[in-house]
Amino acid sequence: MTTHNWTPDQPLISIRDVHKSFGDLEVLKGITLDVRQGEVICIIGPSGSGKSTLIRCINALNPINSGSIKVEGQEVNDPKLDKLALRKKVGMVFQQYNLFPHKTALENIMMAPVKVLNEPVDEVEQRARKLMKRVNLIGKEDAYPGELSGGQQQRVAIARSLAMNPDVILFDEVTAALDPETVNEVLLAIKDLAQDGMTCILVTHEMGFAREVADHIYFTDRGVIVEHGPPATFFTEASDPRTQEFLSQIL
C-alpha cells in the first residue's frame, strides 16, 4: 500500500475544483475542501445540492468529470487507481439496505476481512466481537439484519466498516431513514468514534450533532460550497443569505 509521499501533516483528503455531471445535469460545480487527519467534517445542505454525490466520489463509487480528489496523496481520478487499496483506507456507511440480510451481524462484520483480505478467521472473529462491543451490541452477534432495529443495523454497519481498519469513514445520511428514537444510539456510536480520533466525513441533517461534534461544517447548495466554518461561528455568524435561509428553515 503506497503512500505517495504523503505525510500526516498534509491533509488526509484533498479535494480541488471537482466537477461532476450526470448527463446534462451538472451536480458538482467546483468543490474545493481539505480534510485533515482526526477531523470530523459535516456537510449540510438542501437535497439536490450534491452532498451525497461528493462523498461517493471520494470513494470512487462515482467517477468525476474534472478536478482532483487526493486520498493520502493518491489521486482518485486516476484510471490506474487501485480501488481495493483506496477502499481499505476509506470506509463508508450508507443510508439504508446497508447490511447483507442473509448473514448474521457477526458474519456481516467478518465477511470482507475474511473473503477479500484473506485474514485468518479466528483473528477476524475476535476483532469482530470487540467491535460489536464497541458499538454497544453485545448479545446480537447471531441476529440477522431482519431481526434488528434500524439503529442496530446501522451500528453493525459502522462496526463492519471499522473491521477493515480504515483511515477515514464516510457517512451518507445514515440516520435519515431511522425513527427519531433510534437516531440517538447511532449518533452516540459515531461520536464515540470521533472522540477516539477517527477521521469522519458526515453528510447529515442532524444539526445538534454537527454543532457538538464537528470540527468544521460545510454548507453546499446547488453544487457549490456556499459557506463553511467551525460550528462555533458557523451557526451564529453565517453571512450568506442562502445559508441563513437554510438554517432558519431547519433550526
Place this chain on the structure above:
Amino acid sequence: MAIKLDNSQTDLPVLKPFNYSPAGQPGDLQFSRWLAEVPPHGFIGLLLLACLWPVIAAAQSNFTTTQAFEALWRWMPFLLTKGFLLNVVVSFLTMLIGTIAGILLGLGQISPINWLRRSCWFITQLFRNSPWLVLLFIVMLAFPFEIQIGDTIIPIPDWMKAVFGLSLPIMANIAEVVRGGVQSVSTGQWEAAESLAYTRQQTLWMIILPQCFKRMIPPWMNWYAILTMATPLISLLGVEEIITLSRQAMESEDNHPELLMPFFGFSLVIFFIYCYPIARLTMKLEKRFNVKG
C-alpha cells in the same frame, strides 16, 4: 412510540420486494395482457411465417405451395364448422359448469363451518395441482357413456365427458379467483355490516360480493381464454375437434409435410382471432373496474 420487534420483523426493510407474479394467482391476467398487446403487424408477421414454410418445403419436393393452400382452402369450412365450433361449444359449457361449481367452492373456502372450509380447500388444492390431462383421462374413462333417468336413456357423447373433465381444474381455479376477490374486500366492510346487524349471509350477498364481482370478471375472462387455448388437449383423447380433424384432413391429402404449417397455422390463427377480442375486452374491463377498495 416504542418500537416492538418480534423475532423476524425489523423497522428498516432489508430487501426490495420481489416483483414477479406467477401465473395462477387469483388476479393474474398475463395471458390476456399479452394477447391484447399483440400489435396488428405482429399478427401479419405470424401469418407470413406460416406461409413461409411451404415455400421452403416446396423447394425440396413436388408438392407446391399453391397446392398446400388449395388443400387448406378446401378443408377450411369443414374444419371451422365441425372442428372449431366444437372447441367453442366445449369451452362455453366448461366455463358454465366450472364457474357455478367454482363459485360454490370458493365461498365454501371462506365458510366459518370448519369441516366445510377444510374440505373445500382440499378439493381446490387437489384439482389445481393435478395435471389437466390426467383429470381429462380419468373423467373420460370413468364417466358412464349413458345415463338412465327413469325411463329415458340419455347418451353422453365423448365431448360432453371432456367438458366435465376440463371443468374440474377450471372449477378449482375459479374458486381461487372468487376467494381472492372476496378476501380483497377490506375487513372494514365486514365490520361495518356487522355493526348494522347484517347476518353473515346477507353481508356476503348484499355487500361483499357486489363489490368484488366486477373485480373478478377480468381474471375470470383470463381463465376462459386459457381454457379455450387448452381445448386441443381433448384431441389426445379422441374427441373430434379442430386438431384431430386437421390431422385427419392431412392424412386424406397423403400427409405431405408441406401441409403441416398451413393446417396447424390455420388452427393457431383461428384461436388467435377468437381469443384476441376477448383479451382486449378483458384489459378494457380491468381498467374500468380497477376500483381501489
Place this chain on the structure above:
Amino acid sequence: MNGFQQYFYDLAQEYPRWNFIFFYDPTQSDRVIQGLWMTLELSVICVILSVVIGILGAWLQGAPSKTVRIIVQGYIQFFRNTPPLVQLLFFYFALGQFTPTYSPDGWLEVPIISNVGWAIISLSFFAGAFNVEIFRAGIESVPESTQEAAEALCMNRAQIFRYVVFPLAFRVSLPALNNNLVNLVKTTTQALAIAVPELLYQMISIYNDYSTAQYACMLVLFVAYIVLVGILVFGMNHWERKIKVPGYGN
C-alpha cells in the same frame, strides 16, 4: 408371488373391474416403472436445463444490443402464453422436419433428436421462459445500496455477485422457482401428444391392453401425480423455510 402381489391377484379375481395388474404382473409393472422413470427423467433434466436457460436469458436481458433484448422478450412472451401442447407439436413436427438423420443399418432413417429429445427441448424452453422473469425479479430485488456497500468493502464485481447478489436473489426467487417446478412436472403429461412413454402414456397403454384394469389405472395414476406433486411441494416448502431471509416479506 409374494403376499403383496397375491393380494392384488386375488382382488382382481374377486372384483373384475379392479384389476391392479401392474402390481402383480412383472411385465406391466415394468411398464409403469419405466413410465414413472421417464416422468422423473423429463422433470429433472428439464428443470436443470430450464434453470440454465433462465440464467442465460436473465443475463441477456441486460445486453446492450436492442435486437437481443427484443428476441429474448419475444421468446418469453411466446412460451409463457401459448399452450405447451402447441409448443410440443411445433417442436416435434415443424422443427423435427429439419433434423438430420442417420442410418444405423442402411435402411432405417433415425433422426438424431428423438421425440423424447424434442420433449425435453420444448419443455425446457417452456419452463425457462418463466425462469428468466423469475431470475430478473430476484436480481432486481437486491438493492443497489447493498451492492454498493459490498463495493465499499473492497469486493470486486465477481465477489459481489457470488457473496451478495446471487445468494439473495436465489433465496428470494425460490418460492417462484418451486412453483415453476411443480408446473413443469404437471406439464410432462402433455408429452403424450408426441408419444413420449411417460407415466400417463404407459397407463393408457395398459388400459388399452387390459380393459379390466380401467379403475385401477385411473386410481393409481391420480394418486401417483398427487403424491409426486405433494412430495415436491412439501420438500420445497421445507427448503424455503430453511433458507428464508429473516425480516423479508411477511
